[in-house]
Amino acid sequence: MTLVQSLSTLPRDRILISGPSGDRTVGQLLDYATSHGGKLRGRRLALNLADPVEGIEVMVAADGHAESITLLPPTLSDEHLFALIEKAGCDLLLVSEQQTRARIPNISVNSNLSDLDECSEQAIDHKIETAWHLATSGTTNVPKLVAHTFNSLSRTVKRTASSADNAYWGLLYDYTRFAGLQVVLQAIVSGSRLIAVSQELPLRDRLATLSMHGCTHLSATPTLWRAIVMTPGANELPLRQVTLGGEIADDRILSTLKATYTNARVTHIYASTEAGVGFSVKDGKPGFPAGYLDEPPAGLQLRLVDGRLQIRNSEVLTTYVGTEDRFGAEDGWIDTGDNVEHVGDRVYFLGRASGVINVGGNKVHPEEVERLLLAHPAIQAARVFGKPSSIVGAIVVADIVPVESPQDPAALRADIKAYLLSRTENFKVPAMLKLVDTIETTATGKLSRGTAQ
Amino acid sequence: MPDHLESQIVEVFRQVFTEQNEGGTPPELNADSILLETGLDSLGFAILVVRLEETLGFDPFVLSSEAYYPRTFGDFVSFYQANQPK
Numbered sequence: 393m394t395l396v397q398s399l400s401t402l403p404r405d406r407i408l409i410s411g412p413s414g415d416r417t418v419g420q421l422l423d424y425a426t427s428h429g430g431k432l433r434g435r436r437l438a439l440n441l442a443d444p445v446e447g448i449e450v451m452v453a454a455d456g457h458a459e460s461i462t463l464l465p466p467t468l469s470d471e472h473l474f475a476l477i478e479k480a481g482c483d484l485l486l487v488s489e490q491q492t493r494a495r496i497p498n499i500s501v502n503s504n505l506s507d508l509d510e511c512s513e514q515a516i517d518h519k520i521e522t523a524w525h526l527a528t529s530g531t532t533n534v535p536k537l538v539a540h541t542f543n544s545l546s547r548t549v550k551r552t553a554s555s556a557d558n559a560y561w562g563l564l565y566d567y568t569r570f571a572g573l574q575v576v577l578q579a580i581v582s583g584s585r586l587i588a589v590s591q592e593l594p595l596r597d598r599l600a601t602l603s604m605h606g607c608t609h610l611s612a613t614p615t616l617w618r619a620i621v622m623t624p625g626a627n628e629l630p631l632r633q634v635t636l637g638g639e640i641a642d643d644r645i646l647s648t649l650k651a652t653y654t655n656a657r658v659t660h661i662y663a664s665t666e667a668g669v670g671f672s673v674k675d676g677k678p679g680f681p682a683g684y685l686d687e688p689p690a691g692l693q694l695r696l697v698d699g700r701l702q703i704r705n706s707e708v709l710t711t712y713v714g715t716e717d718r719f720g721a722e723d724g725w726i727d728t729g730d731n732v733e734h735v736g737d738r739v740y741f742l743g744r745a746s747g748v749i750n751v752g753g754n755k756v757h758p759e760e761v762e763r764l765l766l767a768h769p770a771i772q773a774a775r776v777f778g779k780p781s782s783i784v785g786a787i788v789v790a791d792i793v794p795v796e797s798p799q800d801p802a803a804l805r806a807d808i809k810a811y812l813l814s815r816t817e818n819f820k821v822p823a824m825l826k827l828v829d830t831i832e833t834t835a836t837g838k839l840s841r842g843t844a845q
Numbered sequence: 846m847p848d849h850l851e852s853q854i855v856e857v858f859r860q861v862f863t864e865q866n867e868g869g870t871p872p873e874l875n876a877d878s879i880l881l882e883t884g885l886d887s888l889g890f891a892i893l894v895v896r897l898e899e900t901l902g903f904d905p906f907v908l909s910s911e912a913y914y915p916r917t918f919g920d921f922v923s924f925y926q927a928n929q930p931k
Binding site for chain 1: 864865867879880881882886887888890891892894895896899904906907910912913914915916
């Protein structure tokens with residue numbers, strides 16, 4: 393099954409996408425694919441278009457023709473973009489006209505498919521299984537690419553939305569990332585409407601646009617949902633489906649959403665770029681039913697090993713594209729790196745085994761912040777860890793041992809914060825710096841990790 | 846002393862605001878100010894809650910199990926007043 397084959401079953405005049413740059417019907421998307429898809433035969437396409445409507449149009453045209461589609465987030469730096477294009481061996485880059493990118497050798501660059509030449513073998517109408525490369529959400533290192541297919545990406549997508557269902561899916565995520573692409577595919581494959589809003593607008597205006605279009609289905613991180621319920625006008629959204637993902641969903645946000653959107657089903661989803669959609673939890677409570685370990689609801693097997701959740705995804709290759717790096721075993725079992733606790737008939741999420749701190753969906757490696765702190769001349773030792781936050785899931789805090797006892801501790805703390813802010817993103821800067829005399833190490837001399845209670 | 850609590854919250858808000866906005870001038874707060882439109886984003890707001898816990902010794906988001914997030918500055922102060930340990 394290709395994306396075009398899947399859309400071909402829908403009425404041609406149905407509007408599938410509404411976005412800042414206009415609407416697209418089923419017929420328009422299919423006609424565009426017919427006109428331009430053949431030009432992509434056998435090509436390794438890098439997609440870096442900022443406008444989701446244009447991006448989706450190209451995805452529909454490319455699936456089944458292109459050898460691979462590498463989805464490159466519009467926010468990616470030139471350096472990371474270059475590295476990913478090289479990893480995926482792309483030979484064609486589609487980039488928005490307004491985006492100025494550094495020159496990249498050995499690749500043709502276009503802003504749309506109309507300017508491309510026809511492929512000489514266009515008459516051959518066989519479809520291939522296109523690889524969809526999705527970037528992981530690394531914030532420091534170069535992101536990695538995971539190879540999916542249209543089938544692995546749309547596995548949990550409900551294909552037969554009845555016309556009475558009339559879902560209007562709001563898109564708040566970046567459409568090139570796993571979570572955003574899930575929303576896109578769910579909306580268009582089921583023949584519902586996707587409402588794309590400009591990411592540059594303030595949240596209040598984005599929500600007003602969604603309300604105006606009658607948005608009924610919306611997916612966001614718990615951190616963004618907290619900001620949504622704190623925004624005036626948010627309770628006017630006529631939601632029937634509220635979906636959370638990307639971070640641990642706690643009881644307060646789940647209950648608040650149930651109380652705010654009384655006509656909505658509140659679902660939290662466990663998914664990652666590597667593992668795909670593991671499962672969804674529909675009872676509105678944190679964690680997931682332990683019964684999922686025996687009978688996985690989304691088909692992917694689950695198990696707990698040493699207190700960590702593992703998921704078996706046999707639909708993707710468990711190596712990152714263009715590398716030998718494995719993220720799972722050959723038989724498909726992937727260690728998610730998430731610590732969990734099995735209590736009675738429920739399994740709860742505790743955080744990352746690696747100590748990585750998830751600040752509102754942004755991953756922070758404590759070691760990186762410790763290195764930055766240790767580069768400050770007044771710091772002798774540092775330990776960075778996450779402190780639970782009811783607003784963004786966790787925030788970064790640090791214990792530091794100063795080289796000598798400061799005369800003015802507040803001034804030292806302010807100086808260290810300014811020093812870090814000039815060197816890294818603000819979510820990595822410790823919100824609290826505690827001056828201590830010593831820092832505990834484990835028997836092997838490593839810092840003891842773990843989340844503060 | 847509710848007024849004292851409110852002035853402590855304003856003071857910590859101003860500190861966090863200045864830090865997060867690189868020396869910018871904090872806005873005047875009134876009861877109707879929308880918290881996330883005062884110039885603090887979600888992260889800034891999370892930092893405010895943690896600093897207040899340090900200053901006041903309690904976090905109403907931990908103490909109350911109510912399904913609620915304050916929207917305005919007035920709501921926020923009332924939330925702290927209502928959940929202040931006796």
